[in-house]
Amino acid sequence: MFERRFTVQGHQGSVLSLFTGAGGLDLGLEAAGFETRACLEIDPFCAETLQNNRPEWEQLKCRDVTVAAETVKPKDLGLKVGDLDLIAGGPPCQPFSMAAQWANTGRRGMDDDRAQTVVAMLDLVEVFQPRALLIENVAGFLRGEISASPFIRERLAEINAKHGTAYSLHAQIIDSAAYGVPQRRNRVIGIATRDGKLMELPVPTHADAPIRAWDAIGDLAEADLPVPQGNWAGLLPSIPEGSNYQYLTARGGGEELFGYRTRYWSFLLKLARDQPAWTLAASPGPSTGPFHWDNRPLTARESLRLQSFPDSWNLAGPFRQQIKQAGNATPPLLAEVFGRALLTHLNGVPADVQEQVRPTLLLGQLEGPLRKPAEVLPVPERYHDKKGAKKAHPGTGKGPKPREVAPSQSRAGLVSSSDAVQQELAW
Template structure:
């Protein structure tokens, strides 16, 4: 274990992705605050020492938690880190009847609790990871965050300033294209320099991540759309089965979500893993089946010994919501370097070694298989279909029924 560079108060900890990455960068998570019981059980099983406080709600912790409970004085904590609830800011929220409400959504209130804890602890830095909509677009959280930090600065003589970037996890060695908003605010007001991409031109692929995991048996239900996976090439989706694809025309062009029957490509990173996929929502494995939890964890860059608790559905949700640990490690290493945390010797030793959580590249390769033929009972659906009418006209309901 790397010599600890500083203590972290983890908020909205979830399955621990942010904390696993910061741990690999030399940080010591002193306590986690997490509402979800299954996620808390996951953290307890993997790192019982992280569950050092009884508070599960950030708003409750904001009222009661004191630095002394973590053996600290005010200003001694190195980092407050977390990913506040993202649902109000996500792209998926745009498809809901209420659309994206941002800071007007009750689920955004915990950010205020986070700001209260910043005021209480005055850490050397703050780290927030979230969806891109958290800092961009209607109702985004950035004005609230900046106003809150400005009030803290006026009251305490600190110099917190917000630095933001949108980073694709695949550019830093995560085998998954996943755009994330990263927010850093240093107490001394020094701008944070975001790390430069290391894998943009030569990313870690889905094959690198999954090639050595055992395959599983899975058969789609007769007549279900997932039966069509075997007819779709790797790296493609339902659009292969449209007038503009290479297969028989079953669907109208762009009349479904992009992730509908979406398959992994062995030679590319995965697409973003959803937290609550429907029965036809990809990415699916190139062997024409849903991804296992172990495969999802690999694509998120978790170490193999990190175990999730709860039902299979809960594990899918936690793995999809998690911060990719390898991305968190890269950000943590940048914080260590720029804030000169730890001793000079321990800092040099950490930064001289490569990131620990980046997946090694595969040394073997199996070529993709050609798509198979259309199952006979889908033949009656083949024929000309209307395409989506165009941008700005909204989602359409071109639904093909199997009878």
């Protein structure tokens, strides 16, 4: 069963939280044994969420990390330089996200103005000189051609040369589902310790037996359910659980309405109750999944469950702001697992002793059989004019935009890829 309460370990380390968001990273680190000494969050809805759930976490008044880098000192947290155990956070991911390739202004890496937050994060590392730095982000943040990794490594080398530290960044891409999170969420974990020693990463515990979406949300019965919106919402009952729009292409099992791989992966994507959820989006458009197997958007509570938050955690703001907070969050269970490993490394606790402690945010399987998937329905009549042969995407490396359609299909109401993206992002 889902563990809706957790035990906070005795404080064994201190953390300055950056880009705190809805508090997922901090909540997991708290469960592992860290104490959040202060946090920085600029979004007012996230700040309200943190205040409502953890009023004891001091929110620094400046809120903006670029301002904090110039003004906040260790003494403001009752510390001296070098006393802080950890700086942790996930800078804004849009400049490095694969999803951003669908937008004209996406994937600019460190050339993006929003990447100045990365500069500020490293400036704070120099100011505090913590025992460790922990970063959780999309894989492209520390891997790939436009990643922030070269800048971070160069900046850490400058700090080392100036202060005699030995920070060295080590990064690993992981799937959150491999550690018990009921969601396939590929993220990069970056860790740099002041002594330069490589931390032993926690061993995946659920790689071969992931927690299912059913285990996380199958027992929920909420009264206020969101209604699907947009031109394509009526197609959801015509797509099987665990599939997306590709079921309605020449290579799928349904009728051909779309060209193969001509739309983004999450278009009309549905959960399968016998598998972990697909990655939750922070700003989904009306056709962006994952959708519930009952052919509707997820509720905020379902999103939190799929992120491994306990039910005691409540999000502030209107529905769309709550979905944004949930989708942007670090899964608390993932943070707890890596937080325990980090404390093991920093405090010199033998790894075999640490591994005997069961993460308190870990989910189990729901009792009883799974409900059978709903019958896949025929494509509704109002979409019949979209039927017909479509060109597939030209292939790997050709980018997201080449979505060629016949003139007759354009007249039928299909739009260009860039227009479709803007419609999705505008919801």
